[in-house]
Amino acid sequence: MKNLIITKILYIVLTLFFTLPVVAQDLENIGSRSVDKVKNSPLKINGAVSANGIYYSANTRSAREPFTYFLQGNINMSWLTFSMPLSYSFSSQGSDLDYQTPFKFNRLSIHPKYKWIQTHIGDVSMTFSPYTLNGHQFTGGGVELSPKGGFKISAMHGRLLKATEDSENQQTVPAFKRMGYGSRLAWEQDDYKIGVIGFYAKDDINSIATIPESKGVTPKENLVIGFDGEVKLAKNYTLNAEYASTAITQDLRANDLTEKGTGLAALFFKGKSSTEYFNAFKAGLNIQVDNMRVGLGYERIDPGYQTLGAYFFNNDFENITLNMSQTLFNSKLNLNFNIGYQRDNLDKRKAQETSRGVAAVNATLNVSEKIVITGSYSNFSTHTNESLNQFDDINDSDLTDEELEALNYKQLSQNANVNFNWVLANSEKNTQNVNFNYSLASSANEENGIIRVGQANNFHNGNAVYTIGFPTNELSVSTALNYNYSDIGRDDSNAYGGTLSVNKKFLDKKLNTTLGTTYNTNNNKDLVTNVLNFRANATWLVAEQHNFNVTAIQLFRNASNQQKLSEVTVTFGYVYAFDIGRPKLNFRRKIRERPTVPVVNPEKIAKVKEKKTKTFSFSYRKHTFTGEHDKITGEVTEILSTPDFKALKQVKSIVGNLSKLETELKAKENKADKSYKEAGIAYLKYLYEHKDYLNTYHELVFNGLKRLYQDAIPFDIILKEEYVDLLANINTLRLKGESVSESDLNYLKIKERKYQSHTWMQEQLKKLSYESVIDDKGSLKEFRAKNLSQIFAMLENKKSNDQVEVFLERQLADFYHKKSIEFLD
Numbered sequence: 001m002k003n004l005i006i007t008k009i010l011y012i013v014l015t016l017f018f019t020l021p022v023v024a025q026d027l028e029n030i031g032s033r034s035v036d037k038v039k040n041s042p043l044k045i046n047g048a049v050s051a052n053g054i055y056y057s058a059n060t061r062s063a064r065e066p067f068t069y070f071l072q073g074n075i076n077m078s079w080l081t082f083s084m085p086l087s088y089s090f091s092s093q094g095s096d097l098d099y100q101t102p103f104k105f106n107r108l109s110i111h112p113k114y115k116w117i118q119t120h121i122g123d124v125s126m127t128f129s130p131y132t133l134n135g136h137q138f139t140g141g142g143v144e145l146s147p148k149g150g151f152k153i154s155a156m157h158g159r160l161l162k163a164t165e166d167s168e169n170q171q172t173v174p175a176f177k178r179m180g181y182g183s184r185l186a187w188e189q190d191d192y193k194i195g196v197i198g199f200y201a202k203d204d205i206n207s208i209a210t211i212p213e214s215k216g217v218t219p220k221e222n223l224v225i226g227f228d229g230e231v232k233l234a235k236n237y238t239l240n241a242e243y244a245s246t247a248i249t250q251d252l253r254a255n256d257l258t259e260k261g262t263g264l265a266a267l268f269f270k271g272k273s274s275t276e277y278f279n280a281f282k283a284g285l286n287i288q289v290d291n292m293r294v295g296l297g298y299e300r301i302d303p304g305y306q307t308l309g310a311y312f313f314n315n316d317f318e319n320i321t322l323n324m325s326q327t328l329f330n331s332k333l334n335l336n337f338n339i340g341y342q343r344d345n346l347d348k349r350k351a352q353e354t355s356r357g358v359a360a361v362n363a364t365l366n367v368s369e370k371i372v373i374t375g376s377y378s379n380f381s382t383h384t385n386e387s388l389n390q391f392d393d394i395n396d397s398d399l400t401d402e403e404l405e406a407l408n409y410k411q412l413s414q415n416a417n418v419n420f421n422w423v424l425a426n427s428e429k430n431t432q433n434v435n436f437n438y439s440l441a442s443s444a445n446e447e448n449g450i451i452r453v454g455q456a457n458n459f460h461n462g463n464a465v466y467t468i469g470f471p472t473n474e475l476s477v478s479t480a481l482n483y484n485y486s487d488i489g490r491d492d493s494n495a496y497g498g499t500l501s502v503n504k505k506f507l508d509k510k511l512n513t514t515l516g517t518t519y520n521t522n523n524n525k526d527l528v529t530n531v532l533n534f535r536a537n538a539t540w541l542v543a544e545q546h547n548f549n550v551t552a553i554q555l556f557r558n559a560s561n562q563q564k565l566s567e568v569t570v571t572f573g574y575v576y577a578f579d580i581g582r583p584k585l586n587f588r589r590k591i592r593e594r595p596t597v598p599v600v601n602p603e604k605i606a607k608v609k610e611k612k613t614k615t616f617s618f619s620y621r622k623h624t625f626t627g628e629h630d631k632i633t634g635e636v637t638e639i640l641s642t643p644d645f646k647a648l649k650q651v652k653s654i655v656g657n658l659s660k661l662e663t664e665l666k667a668k669e670n671k672a673d674k675s676y677k678e679a680g681i682a683y684l685k686y687l688y689e690h691k692d693y694l695n696t697y698h699e700l701v702f703n704g705l706k707r708l709y710q711d712a713i714p715f716d717i718i719l720k721e722e723y724v725d726l727l728a729n730i731n732t733l734r735l736k737g738e739s740v741s742e743s744d745l746n747y748l749k750i751k752e753r754k755y756q757s758h759t760w761m762q763e764q765l766k767k768l769s770y771e772s773v774i775d776d777k778g779s780l781k782e783f784r785a786k787n788l789s790q791i792f793a794m795l796e797n798k799k800s801n802d803q804v805e806v807f808l809e810r811q812l813a814d815f816y817h818k819k820s821i822e823f824l825d
Contacts, residue, residue, distance in 0.1 A: 046579040047085075049073030058567035068092055084112040107137075118144040126156050128184045131244035131280045131301075132199040132224045133309035136160055138180060150188050152195075157181035160308065163207035166215070176219050177207035180309065190232075197226040197244070201308040205252050219252040222308040223269045241283040248306050250274040278305040278315070291331070297321040303347050312730075316344045336362040370423040378415045413443040428799065431469040431476075438462045460485045471803060474505035482520075493524035497531075510541045529559040547575040616673045620684045629669040629676050636680055637662050639687060654690055661686060700791070701780070704808030708816075709765040726751055757820035764816060783815050 052070045056062070071090040078084070090106045109122030120126065120142040125135050133156070140158015145151070159179055166174040182199035203219040211218065226244035233239055245264035254274035260266050261277040269275070284297040303316035321340040327333065338360040345353040360378035367373060417439040424432035444456040461484045469476035480499040486492065497520030505512050514537040522529045533555040540548045550572040557565040617626040623639070625632040639645060640658065648654050661683040668676040726748050764779075787808075794804050 044078045044580065045075065046577075047073065047075035048575055048577040049075070050573060050575040052571065052573035055570040055572075056567070058565065060563060060565055062567075065092075084110060086110040116146045116148070118146075120144075120156075124158075126154065128154065128182060128197045128199065128309075129226055129228055129242060129244065130282075130310075131242065131246070131305075132197045132226050132307055133180075133182050134307070136180075136309050136311060152186040152188055153183070155181075155183040160201055161203075163204070165208050166210060166212040166217075174208065174212040174215060174217050176203035176205065176217075178203050178220075178308065182224075182309070192229070192231040194229040195227065197224070197228070199224045199226075199307065199309050203252065218250060220308060221249040221252055222306070223247045223265050224307050224309065225265050225268070236288045238286045238288075239283070240286075242281070244280045244307075245277070246280075246305060246307055247271065247275060247277050248308070250276065276304055278302040280305050280315075291327040293325045295321075295323045297323075300346070303345075303349070316346055318343050318346060332366045334364040370426075372421045374417075374419045374421075376415075376417045379413075412446060414440070415442075416440045428471060428803065431467075431471065433467045435465040435467075436463075437465075457488045458486065471806075474509060476503045477501070478503070491525055493522065495520060495522040497521060507540075512539045513537065527560055529557065531558075532556045545577050547577070549573050549575075616677075618677045618680065620681055621688065623684070625680070630666075632680065633662075633665055633669060636665065636683055639684075645687065648687075648690055657686060658683070700804050700808055701784075701812075704805050704812050705765060707805060707809045708812050709762065757817060760820045761813075761816040764819075779815070779819055783812070786815075787811055 050070075050072050052072075054068045056064050056066055069092050072088065074085060074087040076085040086109070088108045107123035109120065109124045111124075112119045112121070123137060123139050124142060125137045126133060126142045127135050138156065138158035138160050139162075140156065142156035142158075143154070145153040157180070159177065161175045161178040163177040164173060164175045166172060178201055180199065180201035182197070184195055184197045186193065186195035200223050202221040205219040224244055224246045226242065228240075228242040230238060230240040245266075247261060247263065247265035247269040249272050251274040252272070254272040257271045257273060257275070261269075261271050261275060263277040263279055266277050280301045282297070282299040284295060287294040297319070298321075299317075299319040301315045301317055305315040306313055319340065319342045321338065323336070323338045325334070325336045328335070338358070340358045341356070342358075343353070343355040344350070358378065360376070362376045363374065365373045418437070420436045422434050424434060439461045441459040442457065461482070463480060463482035465478065465480040467476060467478040478499075478501045482497055482499075484495040486494070497518065499516065499518045501514060501516035503512070503514045514535070516535045518531075518533050518535075520531045522531075533553055535551070535553050537551045538549065542548070550570070553569045555565070555567050555569075617624065619625070625635055640648065661679070665676070665679040665683055668679040730745070730748060791804060791808070794807065
């Protein structure tokens, strides 16, 4: 207990030591804000709320509830540099269960923020590092401080698990009330970063009446101390490392110990006979040279390592990884390589030892703007050796079974995928696209160098998709064929089927409808299964703020020697997006043109040839030119380099045409004034016509960004819901002591990354304004460089603004998606 108190005091002292000076410095400046600034920064309230319901009915008995509802939302209130996001999630899912769990299905949280002070209150989660506090939900409060200067401070305190009594239901997950707190102190500079982490959690042994030892539930206590850091060794070399030490008492009823354990955490922790001490370490070196990136990583986690700040934790493994990415042929070919080795049984106490090797390559080839080919291949091998007990080996008198006793077992698996996408047509009247995909997954069990009959499996899957669209009619039709062949051991099976889907938009694209049907049949030695389903979906956007959606699925399944299945699932939802107090923007306003600075050519020191001097004056729009022809030529062509026009230099077709017009203008310098004037006006007219295109481009991009943001709002709720539901299901399995498959964990990572990517994109879109589009701030400069030429070509080909906006929305979505991957990596 004494060490525990010392640890608490240490956290408080360190936090106060680092936070008080920077807080005081900022408070001094609050009163200095002018009244005018307050008046110009009105209160803003924005966000989105949603309600979703799922109805399910089937002709057979099912464990699914007939109706489930979900209520979710996020609201952000801001004033000046202060903001307070609020989010909530309520569902009937938890109340429908006939068993108890130690975590909450319904959640409510607020996240007030002022400048560099971010707080979290309610049912929230925070992450310090993978080895300490890693996304565990808690009910309480947290704070993140990021003042200027380099200090980053995070702290939390709250209830990790609620007290849950055991019941007669086997699915009930009993738990003690578990409280936890922790902090992370970091110092970050451009060339290096370093952080110190502390996390502590303890169960209340008196929070439940009886201790359910039969379910493996005992009161625990845990202290984790960690360090992380990163340093740039040179311009293109970055080294990062992380270390954590954990001390965990598996049963608080155990006797106290006087001797100290091993590891850093043992210095601050009072151990018991059930206390264990473990370490985790991870390091990586990243090298970036031009368009090539190389990464080398090492990770080692002791057997038994555990932290109460994470729901699930892998331990007893050592990893060595090498990855490389390279772009070739002017970025037409992208290659990614990954090689890794992993082993367990680090303390040599297991009866079996397993090692894994993996090699993977991914490639993307942009053959042309219409043809893209992607491919991937990975090879996994898992090697298991059985370690005999040395005393059993000495006392074994039978020497004829040595080969059987010394298990030498390998699992081999390969995965390959090839995808071919071809844009057949992309015109105003119709668009056509075809996609072919083939994948192979094979595995084999090798024992003592032999793969026996029935120990090899192969899964072949191929599909072809053809889509035709009619943009003017807002109609698209998609058809697909799929085939699967599997040989599993001694049994073969095949499945094939097709899909037809029709999408149509009504009411000026505000009502989006889809109708589809799919049929599949699966045949194997003992069973033939036929599945037919019909799907209908409608999404209706009303007044740019209200989004209604409904999806209905009717499924029929007929399997030999089984009861026929007929089920209906209807999902309906409503999303309301609001923005109160946002200043109105004039999307059609003109950009104030900056005056052109005349270019004065230096006087000629000597004239090689005498020529007729032509001095006259003419005007075009705001420009007036006076002087000799050759002097005026220089002034006319210099306009392209002024701020209002310089973006046009990125469009090759415009630069080429202007170069021709400039050649014609120079050829007329020795001609009559009228002829020279016509050539000059032709140059200026072409220049200004495309400057107007540039203004139109800015408006179209801004409208495309608005459309993307509005379309992204409903998906935010859906992605979060899918991720949270999947995480809750996996956590339920873990708390029940059941194993979670690697495929489910990988699927969870995919869902989490999709949600993080989508959230990052929305945050970027919120920051953008019409002025930032004009000024090409941030990533928009890169986007303009990639797409300006194509947008100009569409405008010159008389594409409607609406068609261009739809195209821009797709391009912006793809652009920000790729940017989010770079940011998250």
